[in-house]
Amino acid sequence: MRWHGIWPIWALAVVGSVVVAILVPVDRTVWLPIVLGACVLASFAVQLGFPTQKGLVDRLFASVGGAIVVLAIATVVFKALSLAA
Secondary structure, rough: OOOOOHHHHHHHHHHHHHHHHHHHHOHHOOOHHHHHHHHHHHHOOOOHHHOOOHHHHHHHHHHHHHHHHHHHHHHHHHHHHHHOO
């Protein structure tokens, strides 16, 4: 599997979560689906940009699945921070 097309999407999810954490003072979890949508669109753009189409679904699943895991962790952290405050 071509990992060099998968990990940038995970990094995009991490960067998106950090940006949401910094810029949105309250109700941060509302913005995380927007970050996920950007990750899905970026996944399609990156994966369809490769000359080989073999394994496209696997690469898309790995990209989007990893972004979902990253954003799920961000959701847990945001909820914990909102309960602590």
